[in-house]
Amino acid sequence: MHRHPELPQAFADLGIEIPILRALHAVGYKDPSPIQRELIPLVLSGRDVLGQARTGTGKTASFGLPILQKIDPSQPLQAVILTPTRELAVQVLGELKRLAKFLEVHCVPVYGGTRMAQQIHQLGKKPHLIVGTPGRVMDMLDRGVLNFDSVRFVVLDEVDRMLDIGFRDDIRKILGRIKHAHQTVFVSATLEAEVVKLSKTYMNDPVELNVSRDQITVDLITQQYIVVQQWDKYRLLRKIMEHEKPTLVIIFTRTKHGARKLAQRLHADGIEAREIHGDLVQQKRERIMERFRKHHIPILVATDLAARGIDVHGITHIINFDMPDDIEIYVHRIAERRAWAPPEKRYRL
């Protein structure tokens, strides 16, 4: 390492080798996040891990780095990463591609909403790693365009959410297709009974990790609530916007219809806002997310599913236009992003 003083020594100390250290240097990661510190050596050593971590903790690189390092480019498909939503798949794939910049590892997405022919064509190019949603991966397996014979690594990202969405059967079928020994990593925001049960069935003596730091995320966020009549919510929202002048904000609604209505209303009032929810075609959702990520769109009106797991830097406000019924969802909404990073000034209403 002394010949490469610019490379991040703290990652080298965890066992990460030069091609990946160069990529880490290129993306500017100097120090591992808490989950990376714990998970990277475990995965490098071959252990199965059940990790409790939210988006924003650096979880993607925590399983991504060791797996990328262990992939043998001379062999066919070796790693399968499943995510609950297409948005998260896009995000995970983007991160892995950046980290694999100096490796000969070919990563391909497998999720619904893209044309079947295009997908099959991409899979024909012999990926070493796929990132996909359970439904589409299952579909590709059934069509015989995916072959799991050489798979050695499986990651289920946001397992709890996958179970919530109803991917239970697909997950079981997919995991059941891998007959030989392999290494498995689950990442989940919560370790509810069903997640633990699934891990017992499909993992070999897993190490359980908890690096969620819920306390810290909450410390970094100023939360306020305002009591308002249903009919007066929109007027109050406008007042809050005038008063707070948020530069990058997500407004959460309970339903797709609600998101559409609210975005239209803001638009009609000359406020630049975009809606994002499950009724939009995949390409459009991706385009909107990309523009939001680049701060080209200041306001996103979103449903939980569409915004789930989305990591965007520089968000100043989260507004719960409709409060969720479930406290977990509330925590996801407000505390998901970059829990371990230096505090930014943020408000949640």
Ligand code: AMP
């Ligand atoms: P994740 O929890 O994987 O969605 O990551 C959250 C964000 O942190 C992403 O934007 C990553 O690019 C970024 N990130 C991950 N690990 C590091 C690190 N060690 N140093 C700085 N940024 C990081």
